Amino acid sequence: MHYIQKYLDKLQIPKTNNKPISNGYKTNIFLYCNYYSFYSQKVLMALYEKNIDFEPLVIDITKGEQYSPWFLEINPRGEIPVLKVNNSIIPDSTRILDYLELYLDHDMPPLIEVSQDSKTLATITKFRELIEALPAGLITVGSFFHPHLCVSPKLPFILPVREVLKSGDLSSSKNLRKLAEENPSAKGVLLYKAEIQDRKHEIIANEEEYIKVLNIVDDVLGQVEIQLKTQSEDGWLCCEKFSIADINLTVLLQRLWELGLEERFWMNGKRPNIENYFARVKLRESFKKTIPNLPVHLKMILTSQPPIYVGAAGAVSIGVVFALAYVVKKLIR
Numbered sequence: 001m002h003y004i005q006k007y008l009d010k011l012q013i014p015k016t017n018n019k020p021i022s023n024g025y026k027t028n029i030f031l032y033c034n035y036y037s038f039y040s041q042k043v044l045m046a047l048y049e050k051n052i053d054f055e056p057l058v059i060d061i062t063k064g065e066q067y068s069p070w071f072l073e074i075n076p077r078g079e080i081p082v083l084k085v086n087n088s089i090i091p092d093s094t095r096i097l098d099y100l101e102l103y104l105d106h107d108m109p110p111l112i113e114v115s116q117d118s119k120t121l122a123t124i125t126k127f128r129e130l131i132e133a134l135p136a137g138l139i140t141v142g143s144f145f146h147p148h149l150c151v152s153p154k155l156p157f158i159l160p161v162r163e164v165l166k167s168g169d170l171s172s173s174k175n176l177r178k179l180a181e182e183n184p185s186a187k188g189v190l191l192y193k194a195e196i197q198d199r200k201h202e203i204i205a206n207e208e209e210y211i212k213v214l215n216i217v218d219d220v221l222g223q224v225e226i227q228l229k230t231q232s233e234d235g236w237l238c239c240e241k242f243s244i245a246d247i248n249l250t251v252l253l254q255r256l257w258e259l260g261l262e263e264r265f266w267m268n269g270k271r272p273n274i275e276n277y278f279a280r281v282k283l284r285e286s287f288k289k290t291i292p293n294l295p296v297h298l299k300m301i302l303t304s305q306p307p308i309y310v311g312a313a314g315a316v317s318i319g320v321v322f323a324l325a326y327v328v329k330k331l332i333r
């Protein structure tokens, strides 16, 4: 066995299963997720911040597992993340984040009700909503169509990921329509997703339209910079406590950084408060547990199987596999 494989086997990284099965871990809280998914990352980070005992059940979107009949029964939209608590199923990251706060044990550290001050709570809601409204998938895939806008893309979004993602985006709506014909029970939702995908693609492929989206991100980050200026040196976005607005901001900054958009938005003195914030937030335990690092990337490559169907988001992960295979080859050489 290669020494890298031996090293990876020792790591405590949850396995990717065909149909995720509980590993007997004593919890009644399960999260269907993928470590590379933007929306899963928000929920993962919130779970770690709250110290909630949960078991991640990895959905392999490289194999189109989100469209398998058993998963469409759980979430007919064929999307992750989905939280399962006893017999309750909660899809959608926004809903899950609210659920964690409102319905789970109130002794857990809060992320929404972090203050008694109504002005602070209103600021948290404002920034949470501003950031949540940004189209993460569109920002991500669009950056592969206009590489000159991204100065220094990082793992997992390095070449040849970008090319694979581009072609994934181009064939995605056709694949969804084909899948709709093969799955009569999910036909409606799959055709709806295909239509949305076509509309997204029109924006993504048109540089002028894509820049308009980046300008909206720029405007939101401008507001974030002004807000951060009002906070103390060791405070967070809206107050002294780390809140749900910080979860949203952290995952967004990480994604923009991975795409190589940090120079456009905050580096080189452009937005020093954001730069400083990003450096500080990376030190949080919840960040380290949420964002895949090199061993996770390696584990991902070695456990990946060839895809059966690659959807719009699935393409992200298969691209990851391609790019990382290249990295591993270099490491092993």
Ligand SMILES: N[C@@H](CCC(=O)N[C@@H](CS)C(=O)NCC(=O)O)C(=O)O
Residues within 6 Å of the ligand: 037, 038, 039, 040, 061, 066, 078, 079, 080, 081, 091, 092, 093, 094, 311, 312, 313, 314
């Ligand atoms: N509004 C949803 C969006 C979830 C979403 O788009 N998830 C992506 C992964 S980041 C997904 O599952 N895509 C699979 C697909 O659409 O095929 C949320 O906030 O949870």
